Amino acid sequence: MVNKAALVYDDLLQKIDRDVYKPGTYLPSENQLCQLYGISRETGRKALAELAENGYIQKIRGKGSIVIEHRQYEFPVSGIVSYKELAEKMNVTTENVVYGFEEHVSLPVQMFTSLGVEMTAAPVTAIKRVRVIDGEPDIIDKDYILTSIVPKLPKAAAADSLYAYFEGELGLDIAYATKEITMEPANDEDREQLQLDAGAYVAVVRSVTSLADATPFQFTESRHRADKFRFRDFARRTKK
Amino acid sequence: MVNKAALVYDDLLQKIDRDVYKPGTYLPSENQLCQLYGISRETGRKALAELAENGYIQKIRGKGSIVIEHRQYEFPVSGIVSYKELAEKMNVTTENVVYGFEEHVSLPVQMFTSLGVEMTAAPVTAIKRVRVIDGEPDIIDKDYILTSIVPKLPKAAAADSLYAYFEGELGLDIAYATKEITMEPANDEDREQLQLDAGAYVAVVRSVTSLADATPFQFTESRHRADKFRFRDFARRTKK
DNA sequence: ATCTTAAACTTGTTTAGACAAGTTGTCAAC
DNA sequence: GTTGACAACTTGTCTAAACAAGTTTAAGAT
Numbered sequence: 001m002v003n004k005a006a007l008v009y010d011d012l013l014q015k016i017d018r019d020v021y022k023p024g025t026y027l028p029s030e031n032q033l034c035q036l037y038g039i040s041r042e043t044g045r046k047a048l049a050e051l052a053e054n055g056y057i058q059k060i061r062g063k064g065s066i067v068i069e070h071r072q073y074e075f076p077v078s079g080i081v082s083y084k085e086l087a088e089k090m091n092v093t094t095e096n097v098v099y100g101f102e103e104h105v106s107l108p109v110q111m112f113t114s115l116g117v118e119m120t121a122a123p124v125t126a127i128k129r130v131r132v133i134d135g136e137p138d139i140i141d142k143d144y145i146l147t148s149i150v151p152k153l154p155k156a157a158a159a160d161s162l163y164a165y166f167e168g169e170l171g172l173d174i175a176y177a178t179k180e181i182t183m184e185p186a187n188d189e190d191r192e193q194l195q196l197d198a199g200a201y202v203a204v205v206r207s208v209t210s211l212a213d214a215t216p217f218q219f220t221e222s223r224h225r226a227d228k229f230r231f232r233d234f235a236r237r238t239k240k
Numbered sequence: 241m242v243n244k245a246a247l248v249y250d251d252l253l254q255k256i257d258r259d260v261y262k263p264g265t266y267l268p269s270e271n272q273l274c275q276l277y278g279i280s281r282e283t284g285r286k287a288l289a290e291l292a293e294n295g296y297i298q299k300i301r302g303k304g305s306i307v308i309e310h311r312q313y314e315f316p317v318s319g320i321v322s323y324k325e326l327a328e329k330m331n332v333t334t335e336n337v338v339y340g341f342e343e344h345v346s347l348p349v350q351m352f353t354s355l356g357v358e359m360t361a362a363p364v365t366a367i368k369r370v371r372v373i374d375g376e377p378d379i380i381d382k383d384y385i386l387t388s389i390v391p392k393l394p395k396a397a398a399a400d401s402l403y404a405y406f407e408g409e410l411g412l413d414i415a416y417a418t419k420e421i422t423m424e425p426a427n428d429e430d431r432e433q434l435q436l437d438a439g440a441y442v443a444v445v446r447s448v449t450s451l452a453d454a455t456p457f458q459f460t461e462s463r464h465r466a467d468k469f470r471f472r473d474f475a476r477r478t479k480k
Numbered sequence: 481a482t483c484t485t486a487a488a489c490t491t492g493t494t495t496a497g498a499c500a501a502g503t504t505g506t507c508a509a510c
Numbered sequence: 511g512t513t514g515a516c517a518a519c520t521t522g523t524c525t526a527a528a529c530a531a532g533t534t535t536a537a538g539a540t
Contacts, residue, residue, distance in 0.1 A: 003493075029520060040495045045521085053293070058415060058454040061521045062502030066454045069356045116309045174477045175298060181471040183423060183443055201441045201466060203423055214298040214306045226423040226441060233473065236416045243523075269490060280525045285491085301491045302532030 008037050008047035016056055016067055026064040027057060055234035082163035092133050098158050099193070100128030100142075107144050112219050115178050115208050123147040124219070127158045130193050133228075137194050140223040149217040162218075172211055179207035181231060194225055203229035248277050248287035256296055256307055266304040267297060295474035322403035332373050338398050339433070340368030340382075347384050352459050355418050355448050363387040364459070367398045370433050373468075377434050380463040389457040402458075412451055419447035421471060434465055443469035 015021050028036060033044035048065055051057045057065045087094040106121040124144040131139035143162065145153060150170065157165035166172040186200040194202070202223045209218040255261050268276060273284035288305055291297045297305045327334040346361040364384040371379035383402065385393060390410065397405035406412040426440040434442070442463045449458040 005493080031520085042496090043494060046493090048521095055416065055418065058450070058452070059521070060453055060502090062504085063520060065521085068450075068454060176295065176474065176476045178295065179473045179475070181421065181469075181473070183441060183466040183469055199439055201423060210298070210308075212298070213300055214308060229421075229423055231421040231471075233419045233421070234416065235419070237414045245523080271490085282526090283524060286523090288491095299491070300532090302534085303490060305491090 004037070004039050005043050005046040005050075008033065008039065008044060009050050011037075012047060012051060013056060016051075016070070021067050023067045023069040026066055029064055053236070082161055084161035084164065093135070095132035096159060097130045097132060097137075098127065098155070099130060100126065101155055101158060102126045103153075104147065107146075107219060111221060112206060112208055115180055115206060117208060117216070117219070119216075125150065125153045127153075127162075129158065136228075138225050138228045140190065140193050142221040142223075144219040146217045149211075149215070166218075172217070173213075175210055175212040175214075177207050177209040179205055181205050183226070190223055194223075196225070201226045203231075244277070244279050245283050245286040245290070248273065248279065248284060249290050251277075252287060252291060253296060256291075256310075261307050263307045263309040266306055269304055293476070322401055324401040324404065333375070335372035336399060337370045337372060337377075338367065338395070339370060340366065341395055341398060342366045343393075344387065347386075347459060351461060352446060352448055355420055355446060357448060357456070357459070365390065365393045367393075367402075369398065376468075378465050378468045380430065380433050382461040382463075384459040386457045389451075389455070406458075412457070413453075415450055415452040415454075417447050417449040419445055421445050423466070430463055434463075436465070441466045443471075 012021070012027065021027055027033075027048070030041050030044050030048070033039070033047075034041055037044065048057065048059065052059050052065070056068060056070055058068055059065050103125050104123050105126050107119075107124045109117060109119065109121055124146055127141075127143040127145070129141045129143070130137050131141065133139075143158075145162075149172070150166070154165070157169075163174070167174060182204050183201055184204050186194070186196050186202045190196055190202050191198070191200065196202075203226055205220075205222040205224070207220045207222070208216050209220070210216045252261070252267065261267055267273075267288070270281050270284050270288070273279070273287075274281055277284065288297065288299065292299050292305070296308060296310055298308055299305050343365050344363050345366050347364045349357060349361055364386055367381075367383040367385070369381045369383070370377050371381065373379075383398075385402075389412070390406070394405070397409075403414070407414060422444050423441055424444050426434070426436050426442045430436055430442050431438070431440065436442075443466055445460075445462040445464070447460045447462070448456050449460070450456045
């Protein structure tokens with residue numbers, strides 16, 4: 001048996017998504033959850049805390065947990081989600097064109113210094129991809145994956161899903177990422193791959209992804225057509 | 241005595257900020273924290289979970305809690321932080337020009353429909369401000385505050401800090417916000433207030449802020465100079 | 481020297497209970 | 511009718527204990 005709190009979380013989330021618990025109404029009280037799922041109160045509270053953290057409910061002391069009007073899927077969403085996972089959630093025809101693949105090149109560290117990367121240039125595998133959505137090229141992804149973590153990256157994994165390969169085949173435990181969003185003028189490569197006019201802008205998302213043992217292993221620069229870029233965020237006010 | 245977990249969190253965070261616990265090193269173990277602070281293990285774990293959630297540490301089972309190389313302050317940062325709070329953290333001379341103030345106008349709902357707002361046009365107080373940083377106008381903030389929550393908003397509060405007024409004077413309990421970032425062509429008002437050229441782009445952040453009882457009360461459209469815009473995010477990979 | 485095993489650490493999960501504190505409705509006193 | 515006190519709900523905080531599971535080290539057998 002594994003992780004009751006997570007099971008309760010999944011079940012409640014599913015019921016919220018399916019409108020069993022509608023926005024504006026209250027979830028069962030903590031004591032009711034104990035009986036419903038046969039768990040202790042603290043276990044139920046962990047599930048509720050997770051739901052609150054992710055913006056699905058708002059807890060109100062003395063009253064209960066109210067379901068928040070929640071956002072539909074957006075592209076790209078906050079959090080670490082792979083392109084393939086996103087595409088599956090949405091109803092879009094999507095294509096993935098690998099137009100660059102180089103092994104044993106040097107990580108362009110200066111590109112990620114603003115994200116706190118202070119490592120000497122390390123050997124990486126460099127991948128360039130264009131994401132084509134509904135027949136239109138919208139995103140350029142430039143990935144740099146540390147050779148020390150992934151010595152031999154199959155080209156097929158780049159064409160399919162890097163994350164599925166990292167987690168499924170290699171058993172890597174991806175834990176967290178820091179990302180930075182800026183707006184920059186489109187360069188020649190952007191204009192060519194995304195079919196942009198001169199003077200166009202792109203939204204640039206640079207991110208560093210780390211494993212559960214806190215070692216960074218993947219560096220990504222993602223360049224989006226300005227008119228198609230949309231980023232969603234849910235944040236709680238930290239007290240004091 | 242109030243909230244031991246939060247006290248421990250604050251103390252650990254302070255020590256991390258001051259490099260008492262340096263990036264790459266381990267915090268005291270959970271059992272050691274029990275002795276250090278005279279708390280139970282679960283209480284200490286809550287403090288650690290919060291630190292992990294906010295990207296300060298990474299917990300590794302069997303080993304301990306390692307301090308993550310963490311980001312310096314950025315502008316604007318993720319989360320809900322008021323402009324004034326941000327400005328105080330950074331060493332910038334900042335100015336706040338109120339150039340629009342209207343009471344009892346109608347909330348432009350269509351502007352926030354993509355954030356899940358489905359209320360009929362409600363009476364609001366509308367404020368327009370320009371944020372001047374180091375002598376340069378960088379951001380336009382358009383705020384719409386529900387009259388039903390804040391019946392009479394002093395113009396002085398707009399010139400100083402809305403959040404300080406909401407929380408300090410009115411005792412409102414601000415809980416969470418959803419925000420959306422897009423890139424849009426600058427309009428006439430942008431060009432005038434931010435002194436932009438024709439063809440320029442702006443980064444637009446639209447947000448809906450809600451109170452602890454889950455009622456939305458503040459709607460903001462924030463328009464940033466493209467070249468000065470920067471957004472930081474820390475995200476954890478959700479399992480399964 | 482090498483391998484195996486076990487002990488002693490670490491974090492992860494769950495329980496049962498206690499008390500504090502906010503909300504709501506009821507009922508009695510006025 | 512209005513008010514106030516109380517009971518019965520709700521969530522918030524904290525504790526002590528137990529067991530599972532991953533990591534490291536050291537002792538012991540080979």
